[in-house]
Amino acid sequence: MSAAHKVELSQFLKHQHLCESLTMQEINTLLEYVTHAHFSKNEVIADIGTLGEALYFVVKGEVALIYEAPTGDQQEVGRMVEGEVMGEMSFFDRRPRSARLVAKSEDTQVLVLTRARYKRLRVEHPYIAVNLLEHVIISLDHLFRRVSQDYTEFSSYLYGRGK
Structure with missing residues (x-):
C-alpha cells in the first residue's frame, strides 16, 4: 500500500465509528494489519459454505448479502455500505457462511x-482489537434490529395489525 493511499485510508477511517476513539497513530497501526482489496x-x-x-470493512461501494435456498433460488437479504463490517458471524463462530457477499458497485x-x-492484533494492540470487537457487536445489533423490523412489518402485513 503506497504512502498516499495509506493517508487516504487513514483519513477515511478517522471518520468511521470503528475508529472514533482511536488516535491517528492507532488507525495507522490498524492499517498495518489489513489489506485493501478491490472488487468489480x-x-x-466471500461465498456461501466457506x-x-x-x-471485511467496506471502504467504498455497496455489498449485497445473498441467501441461496436449497432450490437454488437466490434472494438479497441485505446491503452493506461504506463504514460497515461484514463476515463477522462466520469469522467468530467458525461456522460456514450462510450468505454470499457480492460487490454491487463498479x-x-x-x-x-x-x-x-x-x-x-489482539495480542500486540488489545485496545485496537477491543474497538474492533465493539464495532462488530454494534454491526450485529444493527443487523438483528433490521431483521426484527422487517419480520414485524411482514407479520403485520400478513396477519394484520393488533392481532
Missing part, C-alpha cells in the same frame, strides 16, 4: 482482516 460489480467477495477466515473496496492478523 457482481464479483463474489469458513470465515476474514472480516469499484467496491474493502479492508480485509484475516484471522491470523486479528490474532496478532
Whole structure:
C-alpha cells in the first residue's frame, strides 16, 4: 500500500465509528494489519459454505448479502455500505457462511482482516482489537434490529395489525 493511499485510508477511517476513539497513530497501526482489496460489480467477495477466515470493512461501494435456498433460488437479504463490517458471524463462530457477499458497485473496496492478523492484533494492540470487537457487536445489533423490523412489518402485513 503506497504512502498516499495509506493517508487516504487513514483519513477515511478517522471518520468511521470503528475508529472514533482511536488516535491517528492507532488507525495507522490498524492499517498495518489489513489489506485493501478491490472488487468489480457482481464479483463474489466471500461465498456461501466457506469458513470465515476474514472480516471485511467496506471502504467504498455497496455489498449485497445473498441467501441461496436449497432450490437454488437466490434472494438479497441485505446491503452493506461504506463504514460497515461484514463476515463477522462466520469469522467468530467458525461456522460456514450462510450468505454470499457480492460487490454491487463498479469499484467496491474493502479492508480485509484475516484471522491470523486479528490474532496478532489482539495480542500486540488489545485496545485496537477491543474497538474492533465493539464495532462488530454494534454491526450485529444493527443487523438483528433490521431483521426484527422487517419480520414485524411482514407479520403485520400478513396477519394484520393488533392481532
